Amino acid sequence: MAKYTSKINKIRTFALSLIFIGFVVMYVGIYFRNHPLIMTIFMILGLLFIIASTIVYFWIGMLSTKTVQVICPNCNKPTKMLGRVDMCMYCREPLTLDPELEGKEFDEKYNRKK
């Protein structure tokens, strides 16, 4: 089984880890409270991570408007797909909107072709 999750989920995980890294960096900064300069640097770095994650969340919002809602043929749940090929959010069934690719082995590369 390919280690592939639906794209939106993948980006969401990325945004969440950015927030987490941001808080860890800020937390490390607290250890340097006797060195205001170092502490400030850590605080700003942490803030940058959190800002970056906000941007990624905004990007998810933009991407979400481009997703197509389909009923998964495997589990019959409504799922969202992005690009030519994506995977069901629930059962990870490969999905395609392109009839040419139907039945072919799932490959993320198809999204990069025109």
Ligand SMILES: [Zn+2]
């Ligand atoms: Zn499914």
